Structures are given as C-alpha cells and as structure tokens.
Amino acid sequence: MFFDLYDLFQNIRIREASHQARRARDLAGDLDTRLEELERQLLMVKATSEALWTFIRRHHGLEDTDLVNMLKEQASQREQELALEEPVQHCPACGKALQKSTGSCIYCGHKADPAPFAR
Numbered sequence: 001m002f003f004d005l006y007d008l009f010q011n012i013r014i015r016e017a018s019h020q021a022r023r024a025r026d027l028a029g030d031l032d033t034r035l036e037e038l039e040r041q042l043l044m045v046k047a048t049s050e051a052l053w054t055f056i057r058r059h060h061g062l063e064d065t066d067l068v069n070m071l072k073e074q075a076s077q078r079e080q081e082l083a084l085e086e087p088v089q090h091c092p093a094c095g096k097a098l099q100k101s102t103g104s105c106i107y108c109g110h111k112a113d114p115a116p117f118a119r
Contacts, residue, residue, distance in 0.1 A: 053067060086100070089112070091105040091107065091108060091110050091112065092110065093105065093108050093110035094107050094108040094110065096108070098112050
C-alpha cells in the first residue's frame with residue numbers, strides 16, 4: 001500500500017514536471033518567434049536609416065564623418081542628461097522601486113525615508 005501511494009505521488013510529480021516542460025517549450029517557441037520578428041524589424045530600421053542617410057548625404061553635400069560627429073554629440077548630450085537624473089530608490093522592506101511622489105511603498109506600505117540629498 002505504501003508503494004502504491006508512493007507511485008501515485010511520483011506519477012503526479014512526473015505529470016506536473018511534464019506539464020511545466022511543455023509550458024517552457026511553448027514559451028521558448030513564442031520567444032523565438034518574437035525574437036525573429038524583432039530581428040526582421042531591426043533590419044528594416046537599419047535599411048531605412050541607411051537609405052535616409054544616403055539621401056541626405058547626397059542632397060546636402062555631407063560626409064559620413066558629419067554623421068559620426070552628430071552621433072557622438074547626441075551621445076554626449078544623453079550622457080549629461082543621465083548624469084542629472086535621480087537614481088531609482090528601492091524600498092528597504094520589499095526591494096521594489098519607490099515612486100518619487102509617495103511617502104511610503106505602494107507595494108508593501110513601508111514608510112520610506114527621504115534621501116538626504118534628494119532634489
């Protein structure tokens with residue numbers, strides 16, 4: 001009788017593991033499909049960007065170095081913007097991100113202490 005119960009328990013665990021494996025396989029397939037779609041979209045954006053740059057370059061007498069310099073300038077501006085952004089604070093109780101406008105965590109209710117140098 002003990003072995004029958006044990007076998008039943010093991011069969012249930014095997015079915016659960018099979019179900020989880022099937023779900024994981026389905027999810028992986030869905031993710032593969034989504035990744036392929038994103039790669040296709042990225043190739044389309046790249047081709048469009050290259051065509052636009054070729055058009056602009058021809059009609060305005062620009063060089064590739066002009067584009068590279070513009071990209072560097074924009075990257076520098078973005079780095080400066082990021083440096084000015086406030087870092088995300090996390091709740092000491094549950095670890096979730098705290099909203100700037102509330103005095104307590106919206107997830108667990110823990111009262112948040114304000115950062116000493118908050119802007």
